Amino acid sequence: MMPSGSSFDRPFLQVTDLAVAFPTEDGLVQAVDGVSLSLERGKTLAIVGESGSGKSVTAQAIMGLINRKAAKISGQIWLDGQELIALPQNEVQELMGSEIAMIFQDPMSSLHPFYRIGDQIIEAIRAHRDIGKAAARSETIDMLRRVGIPAVERRVDAYPHQLSGGMRQRVMIAMALINSPALLIADEPTTALDVTVQAQILELISNLQDEFGTTVILITHDLGIVADVADEVAVMYGGRIVELGRTAMIYERPEMPYTLGLLSSVPRMDKVLPERLDPIRGNPPSPIRLPKGCVFQPRCDYFERVSGGACLTVRPELLPSGPDHFVRCHLRVEERQQIAQDVLRVLAGS
């Protein structure tokens, strides 16, 4: 699961030192700052972080959606033995919608308001495969049925505005999966939906993933939905991955203070919290002036425990902290494990 690895035995998806920066009038916006991760075929990785953490930009870079003229991209993205960043635009375009597909946050605005949903999916099929309209249509109807659209024969000719948000997201999922992509990127697929619908959509993605053997990257700011669906979790902050590990590891033995903060701010139904919800104080750093040392240092409660003020001056690296667990923190391992235990104990209400 880790950044390193020989070129012979590459995992299905491997991202190495990915950096994305947007030049603006105010300066260079460093949206993604050296992200490395890898993922085996058929697994699910959740990228968790708050707004501006760089999770969506990371996803769009993998997808190939970042406008190369408007942004500076560096690093490598290997998908199934092929490096994507160096690919010419027309080959990226061939991969988009066939090998890699994406579901977006807002199903209300992600479908074209002027075209029937069936036609929009048919267009996705015929962008990559040379098949007739009738065949594409029956395939579309088939897929819409599989994602749970009722009365498909009628709905296939509906316009997006005639469907509910949940239905539209199902249409988006059908559109994304129609060409059996190897990698599905779901960028906050449930954020815009009602809570009851959220669970249905996540379950649908999960079921279809099993059925098609799809590898999934789930982008979310909601730790609450991650535990059930993800095999691995990457916590992002300030354009960097600050903690990476198997899902159980992140939930049960988190080490990075930011991850602890995220876990403390998740509302829990099953436990009565000793006090009110505990948000992380302060605001995320400006991507134009990222802190020199640790990006989380200005909001961290524990940076003074590190001797020599390293958190302010030295950029921490993402280092192993046990099997399948990587943490970007200057605190000594025993110390941060102790901190985590204390925080989790308070959270558990004991």
Add this chain to the structure above:
Amino acid sequence: MVAYLVRRVLGMFLLLFLLSISVFFLFNILPGDPARLTCGRACAPATIEANRHRLGLDEPVLTQYVKFVSGIFVGRTFSPDSPEPIDCEAPCLGYSFNRHEEVLSLIARAAPVTFWLAIGAFLMWIFAGITFGIFAALRRGRWPDRLIMTVSMIGYSLPSFFIGLVLVFFVIIKWQLLPFPSYVSPFENPGQFFQTMLLPWIVLATLNAAFYVRLTRNQVLEVFGDDYVRTARAKGLPERVVVVKHALRAGLTPIVTAAGLDLAYLLGGAIISENIFSLPGLGSLAINSITDSDLPLITGITLLTASIIIVANLVVDLLYAVVDPRVRIT
């Protein structure tokens, strides 16, 4: 759909009815005596009174209005008790006693001029405006965009009479590239028609094109940021399809409807351009009728222009429902 149309058409008639009342009464309280204007400088009071009676101006305003409206539907006869009554068949918009002609036939003669002027200018500005607008949007922030935006800002800032006079001075008088404008029907003499219309078209198109360049550019840029354009890209569609089928289809819809209204507005007469280039269109006719206090003609032109705009509004609304499935006509 049918109910909507019925409702809109009824509303249209109500609006025209109210408009005709206000136009009619407004012009009747204006200073200036139409009867006095019907005969020359030295005019005996008796003649004026006789003309007043012939014109029906001695009747109460309300009666005049009723006769005017009924004339539109069933026709009317002016000065019925004189030896030479004037028959004006329905739809009778009145009779100009200054010009000794029915208002409708005056309008019918001027309307084609304005029609050709408007259509030609419309095609020019839509083509130029949308083309350059898209071009600028696709090259946002780079020099072609800046150049187009600067030129359009200048074009938009120049008053049309200024552009018109400059063009007349240089192109016609100084360099003599075109003959002095003299309107003929395009079916009669296409060559002369185009020579006459070219400059007026350019003048009218410049102002509007400048506006449409900016409108198109903003629309396209806005739509490019929309989620469904990203979805189209994520499908792996070629950039050309993303731009034309997805972005422009959505971005140009409001432009098309705005253009419909602007065309209608122009069909009511382009007063400045028609005057500079001596085109005998509705704009010139309107100006002349006002300087002559030709009440029947003023009323007729105002009602016609208003009708065009009201009808265009309806057409544009219907058109909008055709191009945008979210708009439902009920």
